Amino acid sequence: DAKTTQPNSMESNEEEPVHLPCNHSTISGTDYIHWYRQLPSQGPEYVIHGLTSNVNNRMASLAIAEDRKSSTLILHRATLRDAAVYYCILSGNEKLTFGTGTRLTIIP
Amino acid sequence: GAVVSQHPSRVICKSGTSVKIECRSLDFQATTMFWYRQFPKKSLMLMATSNEGSKATYEQGVEKDKFLINHASLTLSTLTVTSAHPEDSSFYICSAARGTGDIQYFGAGTRLSVL
Numbered sequence: 001d002a003k004t005t006q007p008n009s010m011e012s013n014e015e016e017p018v019h020l021p022c023n024h025s026t027i028s029g030t031d032y033i034h035w036y037r038q039l040p041s042q043g044p045e046y047v048i049h050g051l052t053s054n055v056n057n058r059m060a061s062l063a064i065a066e067d068r069k070s071s072t073l074i075l076h077r078a079t080l081r082d083a084a085v086y087y088c089i090l091s092g093n094e095k096l097t098f099g100t101g102t103r104l105t106i107i108p
Numbered sequence: 109g110a111v112v113s114q115h116p117s118r119v120i121c122k123s124g125t126s127v128k129i130e131c132r133s134l135d136f137q138a139t140t141m142f143w144y145r146q147f148p149k150k151s152l153m154l155m156a157t158s159n160e161g162s163k164a165t166y167e168q169g170v171e172k173d174k175f176l177i178n179h180a181s182l183t184l185s186t187l188t189v190t191s192a193h194p195e196d197s198s199f200y201i202c203s204a205a206r207g208t209g210d211i212q213y214f215g216a217g218t219r220l221s222v223l
Contacts, residue, residue: 032209043114043201043214044152087151094140094208098152 004088009103012078020073020102022088027068030092035062035073037084038101044087047073080106111135112204114215121192122223129187129218131202137182138204142212143175146199158185192222 005023012018024033035047048055048062050071055062061074075082087101111134121127131141140159144152156172158164158179166172174196176188185204189196199219203212 036214038152041199041217041219043112043203043217046211046213049211091209094157094205094210095154096142096212097154098144100151 004090004099006086006088006099006102008100009105011105011107012075013107014080015077018075018078018082018104020075020086020088020104021070022072023070024088024090025069027090028092031090032092033062033064033068033071034089034091034096035060035086036089036096036098037082037086039084044098045084047086078104078106080108082106110211110213112202112213112215114202114218116218117216118219118221120221120223123193124191127189127192127220129189129200129202129220131185131187131204131215133183133204133213136204136206136213138185139182139207140205140210141179141185142203142205143177143185143187144201144203146201146217148199152201155187189220192220194222196220197222 034049036044038044048060050062063072083106085101085103089096113132115130143155146152154167155170156164156166158177160179160182164177179185199217201217203214205212
């Protein structure tokens with residue numbers, strides 16, 4: 001599976017937007033970009049996924065670079081409940097390979 | 109929709125005993141279920157993939173005779189840790205997907221402590 005690179009940690013103020021970056025320079029044409037998040041002592045939760053076009057859902061937006069070598073997860077208005085580890089994962093088949101993710105801390 | 113229930117949430121057992129963990133998709137049929145293991149402060153590691161009615165496919169390094177997986181129906185998969193030892197203590201998490209390549213929905217996890 002192609003590898004992704006994410007910052008180990010990020011901080012954001014409550015009620016402000018958060019942009020979580022992910023680099024995936026070796027992405028293949030059939031790889032989807034998935035984002036999951038994991039709250040402490042819980043299983044991961046699906047956030048969003050996309051292939052080429054930007055995607056929006058009730059939780060977040062996903063901005064995908066034109067060359068697909070990077071993407072950004074956007075939380076439009078962070079709340080304390082958004083504090084979690086966010087994983088950016090490439091998947092061309094059914095498997096998900098989790099990296100170390102970005103630990104997002106929300107400052108009240 | 110898309111709720112996955114995992115039971116038990118926590119189990120403590122003696123070394124040498126077997127432990128069964130259940131994973132149920134409550135409101136959808138899951139053609140494929142996955143089992144992961146997560147050690148403290150580490151990321152999730154895929155253990156095996158199971159398709160309903162078929163034998164599970166184990167990842168390299170995962171002992172299939174120690175971690176028995178059964179996916180007898182489209183809503184239930186079980187993981188049995190046989191003859192558990194302290195090194196098997198971990199956070200075990202299942203996920204379910206409607207079909208190949210679909211979104212995976214995760215259970216809340218089972219924390220196993222082997223004394």
